Amino acid sequence: MNVIVSSSKESLAEEFAYTLKEMSDTGEKIHVALSGGSTPKVIFDYISEELGEDILWDNINFYWGDERCVSPSDSESNYKMTVDHLLSKIDMPEENIFRIKGENDPDEEAIRYSQLLEDELPIVNGIPQFDLVMLGLGDDGHTVSIFPYNIELWDAKENCVVAVHPDSGQKRVTITGKIVNNAKAVAFLVTGANKAEKVKEIIMLEGNYETYPASLVNPESEELTWYLDKAAAKDLDFSEE
Ligand code: 6PG
Numbered sequence: 001m002n003v004i005v006s007s008s009k010e011s012l013a014e015e016f017a018y019t020l021k022e023m024s025d026t027g028e029k030i031h032v033a034l035s036g037g038s039t040p041k042v043i044f045d046y047i048s049e050e051l052g053e054d055i056l057w058d059n060i061n062f063y064w065g066d067e068r069c070v071s072p073s074d075s076e077s078n079y080k081m082t083v084d085h086l087l088s089k090i091d092m093p094e095e096n097i098f099r100i101k102g103e104n105d106p107d108e109e110a111i112r113y114s115q116l117l118e119d120e121l122p123i124v125n126g127i128p129q130f131d132l133v134m135l136g137l138g139d140d141g142h143t144v145s146i147f148p149y150n151i152e153l154w155d156a157k158e159n160c161v162v163a164v165h166p167d168s169g170q171k172r173v174t175i176t177g178k179i180v181n182n183a184k185a186v187a188f189l190v191t192g193a194n195k196a197e198k199v200k201e202i203i204m205l206e207g208n209y210e211t212y213p214a215s216l217v218n219p220e221s222e223e224l225t226w227y228l229d230k231a232a233a234k235d236l237d238f239s240e241e
Pocket of ligand 1 (some may be wrong): 035078
């Protein structure tokens with residue numbers, strides 16, 4: 001596990017952006033699952049404004065780790081957030097973009113997207129393999145759209161399942177633990193002091209970490225990097241190591 005602590009959201013975005021650039025420079029097609037919520041906004045803005053011309057977008061396919069079951073034009077849509085902050089500002093071919101269709105029936109879309117991953121991604125260990133899965137961390141320790149109250153969804157046999165947000169009741173389509181942990185690399189991008197306690201518990205294996213789905217992220221490749229800003233990292237203490 002690597003932990004990269006940046007002084008600001010912008011410098012965190014820079015760290016992550018260069019990872020994406022390096023991956024696109026290989027010349028091979030790379031498959032990246034994007035996270036949603038609000039954290040990626042600053043990161044996507046930085047990438048599009050600072051590296052939009054440098055990253056070889058033809059070499060990257062974008063997918064989503066999860067999506068809210070709303071229209072792609074809804075303000076809640078992770079796809080819309082990505083269009084607003086990234087896709088509308090870069091020159092990525094439409095055919096490289098594989099959104100989860102939030103407007104579809106959730107159960108049918110979970111099946112469709114599960115099959116899409118089988119069709120589009122390399123199959124490694126009998127499981128579709130992303131080159132990179134980008135993850136966020138919820139205040140409650142959730143990641144993708146697997147929440148503590150139904151943490152067992154993480155171990156579903158399907159590639160994608162339907163989840164329900166515990167507070168809003170909003171349905172989501174999400175990839176499951178088998179997909180996340182089969183990725184070549186996984187990157188948590190977490191900012192803000194409100195996440196600091198969960199970051200500490202999960203990274204230091206303290207408190208109630210085992211109840212948080214994010215603590216189950218443990219890629220077989222062992223390529224797990226936490227990109228944190230100082231605020232999210234403020235409770236970490238590596239001194240005893
Ligand atoms: C979503 C996400 C979710 C998100 C975390 C953090 O659809 O909301 O994919 O897992 O990454 O909830 O969200 P924030 O970045 O808004 O704190």
